[in-house]
Amino acid sequence: MKNKSTEQLVHALDEKYSAINQDKNVYLEGLLHSKTINYWDYIQTDALLNLQIQRTNLPDEMVFIGYHQINELIFKMILWELQQVAKANVLEVDFFTDKLMRVSRYFDMLTSSFAIMQEGMDVEQYNKFRHTLTPASGFQSAQYRKIEFASTELINLIDARFRKSIDRNTPFEHAFEHLYWQAAGKDYETGKKSILLTNFEERYKEEFITFMKVHNSKNLWSRYKELSSENQKNKALIKAMRHYDYTVNITWVMAHFNAAKHYILANSGDGEATGGSNWQKYMHPKYQKRIFFPELWSVEEVENWGQNLD
Ligand code: HEM
Numbered sequence: 001m002k003n004k005s006t007e008q009l010v011h012a013l014d015e016k017y018s019a020i021n022q023d024k025n026v027y028l029e030g031l032l033h034s035k036t037i038n039y040w041d042y043i044q045t046d047a048l049l050n051l052q053i054q055r056t057n058l059p060d061e062m063v064f065i066g067y068h069q070i071n072e073l074i075f076k077m078i079l080w081e082l083q084q085v086a087k088a089n090v091l092e093v094d095f096f097t098d099k100l101m102r103v104s105r106y107f108d109m110l111t112s113s114f115a116i117m118q119e120g121m122d123v124e125q126y127n128k129f130r131h132t133l134t135p136a137s138g139f140q141s142a143q144y145r146k147i148e149f150a151s152t153e154l155i156n157l158i159d160a161r162f163r164k165s166i167d168r169n170t171p172f173e174h175a176f177e178h179l180y181w182q183a184a185g186k187d188y189e190t191g192k193k194s195i196l197l198t199n200f201e202e203r204y205k206e207e208f209i210t211f212m213k214v215h216n217s218k219n220l221w222s223r224y225k226e227l228s229s230e231n232q233k234n235k236a237l238i239k240a241m242r243h244y245d246y247t248v249n250i251t252w253v254m255a256h257f258n259a260a261k262h263y264i265l266a267n268s269g270d271g272e273a274t275g276g277s278n279w280q281k282y283m284h285p286k287y288q289k290r291i292f293f294p295e296l297w298s299v300e301e302v303e304n305w306g307q308n309l310d
Helices: 006-018 024-033 039-043 061-087 093-112 123-132 142-151 160-165 172-177 180-184 195-215 220-226 235-264 299-303
Strands: none
Touching: 006 024, 061 093, 061 123, 061 142, 061 220, 093 220, 093 235, 123 235, 142 195, 142 220, 142 235, 172 195, 180 195, 220 235
16 A cells, blocks of 8 residues: 555644544644654563462473463453454454464464473472362463353353253253252252352353353354355365364363373372363363364264263
């Protein structure tokens, strides 16, 4: 694009400020006094680099905090893209594919970088500092849950044992109580919840219910179903959706599970997770069978989901 002349710029500024009843000269005067921007002001490096506060003096705790914060930043970027898909008035297939590729690249990065967790900390140090973190757990990452709500139909996030008893007419509150992740801390016989779950819900339940309502008809799958039947057959799009589904629900989950095994089952570990779940059963994809887009997989693929991975 050709640069505007000074005259054109002054004219455009005049139009912009007259439209809101403002004197452009006052704004131009402001330019005379404004500071030039620096990298550190714009990226807020001072604020960002002051957020890594250890609870112990063990050096590898910094790896743990830093990597979790990187994950939360990337989760934010993923949600940024998913929200644009949810909000688009008219959803074009190219726009949809482009957004899916973006979120897939972010999740690919989170998956391949999980070695930073599995290989990057001293097991003994981990098994010391983690005791200062009980009863907290990455389980309590609200953004991770929001990514799930924004990706798929709610029914696919319901614990497989209760799916038949829940449909689109089920109140959100009731569906919430049967989300797959309740199994990490809820005794379904007594209804009693662990402190991990109670604390999480006290902080986020209302926000989640609102988010679930908004994305009930605006998640990736429901938006995909709004495309024309021809666009729904678009090979690049289907490939991108399957890739995203597999990366989030198999590859990332397995990288996470293997890291947990590496530390929690190590000689110095006691097998107890900080969040207190029956994690060996809870975390493996073959039990949860979480799939965002089950219709894009064959019956056999769904049946074998998460099998033969270890
Ligand atoms: C050495 C590193 C890690 C270990 C040993 C570990 C361990 C665990 C365990 C045992 C659970 C089950 C809940 C519990 O009882 O605590 C869990 C859940 C979870 N963690 Fe991690 N974790 C690690 C790193 C991370 C990282 C870097 C993230 C990224 C934010 C993360 C996010 C999550 C999420 C989202 C859940 C819930 C998963 C689900 O509901 O299926 N974890 N983690």
